[in-house]
Amino acid sequence: MKRRTLLASAAAVALAFSGTAMAEDKTKVGFVFVGPVGDGGWTTEHNNGRLAVEEAFGDKVETVFQEKVPEGADSERVMTQMALSGADLIFTTSFGYMDPTINVAKKFPDVKFEHATGYRQSENVSSYSARFYEGRAVIGHIAGKMTKTNKVGYIASFPIPEV
Template identity: 70%
Template sequence: MKLIKTMAAAAALLAATQAGAQDDPVKVGFIYVGPIGDGGWTYEHDQARQAVEEHFGDQVETVYRESVPEGADAERAITQMALGGADLIFTTSFGFMDATINVAEKFPDVKFEHATGYKTAENVATYNARFYQGRAVLGHIAGSMTESNKVGYIGSFPIPEVIRGINSAFLHARKVNPDVEFNVVWAYTWFDPAKEADAAQALIEQGADVILQHTDSTAPLAAAEQAGDVIGFGQASDMAEYKPSPRVASIIDNWSPYYIDRVQAVIDGTWESHSVWQGIGDGTVEIGEITDAVPEDVRQEAADLRDRIGSGEYHPFTGPINKQDGSAWLAEGEVADDETLLGMDFYVEGMTGDIPN
């Protein structure tokens, strides 16, 4: 009898232990390249992290590391997060790709999600957003509103994601204004307000009355505001503090639905590696309010362009389009394939300057 009671007690203890383990919250980690207060890229990722907490409540625990440099520091930070018991880790910058893959090999039971990269593994998924769709809309506004016909563009790094955006904005600015010129300044940083401000100021001094950016701080908008008669756009987040001008529209990265979906998959035990590339139609890329500083007809045209892209009626890279050297790329009506876009390393015809190596 004692043996039976002992066995029953042990079984009950085991069941309780297993139930407790099942009730433990899923630990979700985030590795950020910038500070959460950058007002742009990292800010929006952290807003999505908070959305995860709000959606799941005590089912999840989230942790994050901000301002993690790309390279060896990233691998150390990701490793520490995995050692700290994270079940799922989002690494949110292109330059974290190799570090993510390296750490994932050492922690096969941890799930990893890498933003904007292309390397996957059994426990590594990738996710990306079609920012070039939003840049087509901003390019339309830029080309319509410039009076000097000079648009300045602050690039972060000369990687395909940034080159795609430059080309998309330029093509759609040229559609409405054949005389428009783009001048690109490479900042070689994702977030450095001082460098971004210097780049914006240099472009303005060269005659640009519109500033586009693929960097993460609000410094270019502050420079535009100080200059007067210069407009700009929110990048990655709305940057609403500069409405209605110089910030006349914005690209907003909405990561919340994706993060919630992937955390749910871990909770359900259905998570699998994949590669996704979502855009306006998915709600991942949003166009923020186009303010009254933009003429009404241009606002309507931009909204129509956004809607046609979102519905799939129109693709921003639809031929005829030539490469910068004049060689044919896309024939009349031909649409660029994703493989080419993901590896884009060339400017389109009409762009001046070279892409740095």
């Protein structure tokens, strides 16, 4: 996950640089996090990607973030504020941010948006995801080999399409 987050962040920032009018302008990249930066999981890894972008691009990029943003109206407000404050690229890092991302992107056609795990896209909205199915397939195979009843089950963490 960490490597994929870094690669997605770096690729998106590179795309944002290609559209910047003047080479000496800083690209401002915003990150909307659903959890706290120190959660040890999803948000931590996205924040590690943010920090890697800062390290890789130095003074050519400025990053900003907002953590613990609930899905829904609050996320739309935060995204709008980031766009109004000059963000060139905004990462919306939760599936539940999909509709708010699309809504805000319509209002800010010059801002690029990268949405985690969603399926809706538009002219200025792309989505990214990890290959969650790979680990799940391995675990399923192991469970199948261990079962005494020839039955296995799966408990999904969240009721969303990627599960």
